[in-house]
Amino acid sequence: MSLDRTKPLLLPLALMLALELWARLTQLQSDSLAPPSAIFAALAAALADLSIPIATRDTLFATFAGLAIGSAIGLALGIALGVSRPLDRLMEVTVEAIRPIPSIALLPIALIALGFGYRMEIVIVAFACVWPMLIMTRSAVRSIEPRLMEVSRALRLSAPQRIAKVVIPAALPRIFVAFRLSAGIALIVAVTVEIAINPIGLGAGIMLAQQALRADLMLAYLVWIGAIGYALNMLLIVAQRRLFGRAALAGDHP
């Protein structure tokens, strides 16, 4: 049992040890690599002088603001298109025409319209989050047990009541899965926008460290960004298990 637990850790530990030894033995002087000890020292220093915490706050603020706006829009559209088959058919071409635009392509448009800063980043993150939310909510709503809809009709619920009392609760586990995927996308898009152009947050921090030829700090940022991504994903998986139990797993591989 204890061996099974340690197995996954062996490879990363061995790699780090090898890198450390190699860097020590060759007296490594590099703009792109640094021994793990130096990386963790740089990480600790950047955490202590608050540069990484502040950058994390900026990135996460843009991520969550964009996620909230984008998934709200995606949820509303997804429910509308899922409930009403005619509306879905009418919007099909429009949705299929806009959806494949890579979110990052909107970057220059957002840049000239909104300038640098949070607003531009939030708009792009929101755009990226709308689509997975829309597509998965639509299919979740459409796959609701038809008898539930019959019951709601027999009870003469009005359309808003039907959506609030039947549609959303029944589709919620799969909607949460969509939300989890969107959250991952939101973080990726936020960091990408910062790396490409926006001078705030973790993405800008890692670019700055690269331009300053601080390989240790750059890799410290990389490790930190990876940890944030992992933590966000884990948090949402735990929340999903807590809230919905096995019900949510059904929708994980649509």
Added chain:
Amino acid sequence: MKRAAILWRVASVLVAAGFIAAWQLIANLKLVSPVFLPGPDRAWAALVRGFSSGDLAGKLIGTLEHMAYGWFAASIAGIGLGALIGSSKMMRAYVAPSLEFLRPLPVSAIIPVAIAMLGLTQGMALFVIAFGAIWPIMLATIHGFAAVEPRLYEVARSLQMSRAAIIAKIALPSALPDILAGMRLSLTVALILSVVCEILAGLDGLGHWVLLSARAFRSADLFAGVILLGATGYVTSIAMSLLEQRLLAWQAAAR
């Protein structure tokens, strides 16, 4: 039934045309400053102008090249590594958890590292695109290999097939749907990373084109570039689904 489907399609196109008309109206009435929002007429004119002068076609080909090279490299390496890891229990136990840990990493964070190692070059773009696109393919391949019906392996053992033969004749075909789904995902990743690399490194491509247009406030050219990027995403994903149908036809028939 068929007739109704066509009618709905026509109606749907009309709705989309209505949105474009509304866009034109907004632009004509100057509700949004024309500096940011050109009308569809100006965007279309820029598209035609760009293609007739050959500029835009060159940029489009540049982006497609980055995307295709990176994606092919990622597909080959991803399927190869995925097969290697997925077909061995030991490798799965030791390596797969590390890969799962790396999966939620925003891949664009590797760009600065790649720039530090390779400079602002085509090689850097290729490395970043391949690195980003490899994950969905490799993880899907590992998953597909792990999910192969165990009785098929038993059959292979009783036929005394070699490991290479098991991979080629049993595991790969039965993991094919997973692998193709992974390849479709990484197509999108490859397009996005191509654009980002072009923006950062000034490589010849649509990403560079839209950034330059934005800097010069040539909004019509900018929209032309964005429309082309959308079309690229659309056409490649349709091509991928055709390929999927083609390659998986035998499976649908077997069911």
